[in-house]
Structure formats: structure tokens, C-alpha cells
Amino acid sequence: MAASASTTASLATGLEGRALACRRGRRLLFEGVDIRLAPGTITWLRGTNGSGKTSLMRILAGLSTPEAGELLWNGRPLRAAGTEAREAIVYIGHANALKDDLTLRESLAFLGRLSGVADADTRAGAALAAAGLADRAGAAVRTLSQGQRRRGALARLALDETPRTWILDEPYDALDAQSTARLSELLLAHAARGGAVLLTSHQVVELAGALQYDLETRRAQPSRRAAASV
């Protein structure tokens, strides 16, 4: 027998957007977007420049309000999920969220504490070392190159192994080949642990088993390549 809508909702896990719409000024960017970031999945969000990928990611991260639709966290309204969802959803956008006046290590530890990471200071040092940034850990964020900032922000993903929901806007941007390979490993390991990933990318990157969601057709499908030029 088919499950009723309410039963389906109560069984749903992860972050889900239903019938989402977004307006920017007088322009309706998208509507009717149904997307679910299930545990253990990587979803590549596709769409042309200006189609609204960043806008959708910010809505899913709870950082902006949709024109219409609802957001659910484990089947409950996202807003009602409070701290649990705030700590479980990690958004890394173009701005990287690092604080210019703090050292890289301090800034990363601060972000870790916001996500409820235990012992964030010590872990920040270890995550920066693993990202090849040990010698820059004590430098002020404002003195770092764009690629170093990006790598520093992404080190947040290696602070612990909690299977959170990662929403990553162009995470491969400004990364060199080694950091690109390391990020792909991190994403695949995260999904294997039951974490969820939503990402955009204009670069060709192989991520086995990823799904893709096309914002213009509003359809999800398996992807042979998780990311390719769009």
C-alpha cells in the first residue's frame, strides 16, 4: 500500500526543499523546485550562469527566504529544528566565511565551534596541516592568496567526521590539482560515512555515484560525471 504523504514526510531524512521558488527583484528565478539531500549522496547542482544555483543553495542553507515552498529537516520544518539543523548544515559560499582579521587557525576554529565541533582549536591545527597549510595557520586571513583562503575554508570539512549536510558553492574554484584531488576524496569519504553533499562546479571532476539536479528542467538523475563544464 502506498504511504500517505504524512507518513512519507515523517520517514524522510536529511534536508529537503519542496516546491521552492525564488524571486530576485521582478524576476522569478525558479519555482517548483523539489530537491532532497539524502544521507550518503552527492548531488551536483547544474544550471547556466544566473539560473539561481547560489540563490537555491542559500535558501537550502537557511540563509535566505524562498518566495514559496517549504524546507524540511528530517521531515520536520527546518525552522523548528533549531540548533540541531544549524550545526548539521555547513554552507561554504564564494566568500568562504573566514574572518580577515583573525589568523587562519582562529578563523577555522571559530567556524568549527559554530558547527558544534568539540575541541575545535586542536582540530583546526590538524585540519590545516592535512590541507598543506600548517605554515600559514598563524597568518592573518587577509594576507592569504585566494587559493589559500579557499583551501583554508574547505579545511572546515575535515574538522571532524560527523555526517553533516555540506552545501558547497563552487568548492573547486581556485584550487590547484592536488587540492582538487584531495577535495574529491573528502567528498566521497563523507558520502560513504552517510553525509550529504550539494555542490556546484564549472570544472570537470570525477565523483563516482553522484546525482545531478538540473535547475532549469527541475529534474534529478544519476550522473556519470559529477561535474563537468556547464
Ligand SMILES: Nc1ncnc2c1ncn2[C@@H]1O[C@H](COP(=O)(O)OP(=O)(O)OP(=O)(O)O)[C@@H](O)[C@H]1O
Ligand atoms: N541580492 C541580489 N539582489 C538582486 N539580484 C540578485 C541578488 N543575488 C543574485 N541576484 C540575481 O539573481 C540571478 C541568479 O543569481 P545566482 O547567483 O543565484 O545564479 P547562479 O546560477 O549561481 O550563477 P553563476 O553560475 O553565475 O554563479 C542573477 O541574475 C543575479 O544577478
